[in-house]
Amino acid sequence: MSEKHHHTEYLKRFSRWRIIEHQANAIVFSVLGLTGLAQKFHDASWAQWVIMNLGGIDSSRMVHRTAGVLFTILTLQHVLVACYGLILKKWSPSMIINKKDFTDAIDNLRYYFGMSERPARCDRYDYKQKFEYWGVVVGGILMILTGLTLWFPTMVFRLAPVLPGQIIPAAKATHTNEAMLAFLVIVIWHIYNSVFSPEVFPLDTSIFTGKISKERMIHEHPLEYERVTGKKLPDSHHPGSETEETELEDASW
Numbered sequence: 001m002s003e004k005h006h007h008t009e010y011l012k013r014f015s016r017w018r019i020i021e022h023q024a025n026a027i028v029f030s031v032l033g034l035t036g037l038a039q040k041f042h043d044a045s046w047a048q049w050v051i052m053n054l055g056g057i058d059s060s061r062m063v064h065r066t067a068g069v070l071f072t073i074l075t076l077q078h079v080l081v082a083c084y085g086l087i088l089k090k091w092s093p094s095m096i097i098n099k100k101d102f103t104d105a106i107d108n109l110r111y112y113f114g115m116s117e118r119p120a121r122c123d124r125y126d127y128k129q130k131f132e133y134w135g136v137v138v139g140g141i142l143m144i145l146t147g148l149t150l151w152f153p154t155m156v157f158r159l160a161p162v163l164p165g166q167i168i169p170a171a172k173a174t175h176t177n178e179a180m181l182a183f184l185v186i187v188i189w190h191i192y193n194s195v196f197s198p199e200v201f202p203l204d205t206s207i208f209t210g211k212i213s214k215e216r217m218i219h220e221h222p223l224e225y226e227r228v229t230g231k232k233l234p235d236s237h238h239p240g241s242e243t244e245e246t247e248l249e250d251a252s253w
């Protein structure tokens, strides 16, 4: 009697470049957060430990600025590659915020309060993922502009002499507070969603393997599933236990 194997079917979610980009961003952001926050909270014992182990305040600042340059390159290439792909129609604008994101958020609230039967049916990225993505892009550009202002204050006035002198303390306040905000969003929101959320615990591996289970895809991104497979989902779909692995074209940004 042959034993029946139950394998999960996987769909491709991220290209290799997206995976490398995410890991590079995670490393560079961690270095920036650690070396930046150690300077902000320099009286704390953990901060002194970090600074001493990096060889003192001068080398800690050097590490922060070097990581800042890498972060700037990563952000610039991301924006340029995104625009290039969108203009040449190499991928669909799946991160653009549209009216459906707002109605999806309301639909989900109604669902969580027991006022509707089913949650919102989302596409490749849901409204929470778009919110986080744009927070990273806009926040990242803000960190770059304010970081460069703190690094080259005299250059800022040479390039734009009309700017008031308060621009330097304003850049410092923005840089340091946005750093706290970004750090808390990553630690509380992003780590919860990718590690501790019951949907993915103990780890959402999709950004390492580039794949997502068919079950999760149907549950979290039903519209994308229908679009890329050409299959219409029944209202109450319970994914079976099929064996093959499906490779889909990663044509979305």
Ligand code: HEM
Pocket (backbone or CB within 6 Å): 029, 032, 033, 035, 036, 037, 038, 039, 040, 061, 062, 064, 065, 067, 068, 069, 071, 072, 140, 143, 144, 146, 147, 148, 150, 151, 175, 176, 179, 180, 182
């Ligand atoms: C996005 C991630 C970043 C985080 C979380 C971050 C965090 C911080 C923090 C917390 C401080 C200390 C502010 C204070 O003393 O109150 C700081 C200082 C500083 N940051 Fe950043 N930063 C980031 C990106 C950048 C970038 C992209 C650059 C430059 C291109 C940069 C350049 C600087 C400079 C020049 C200082 C002043 C300290 C020094 O002279 O080294 N930072 N950063």
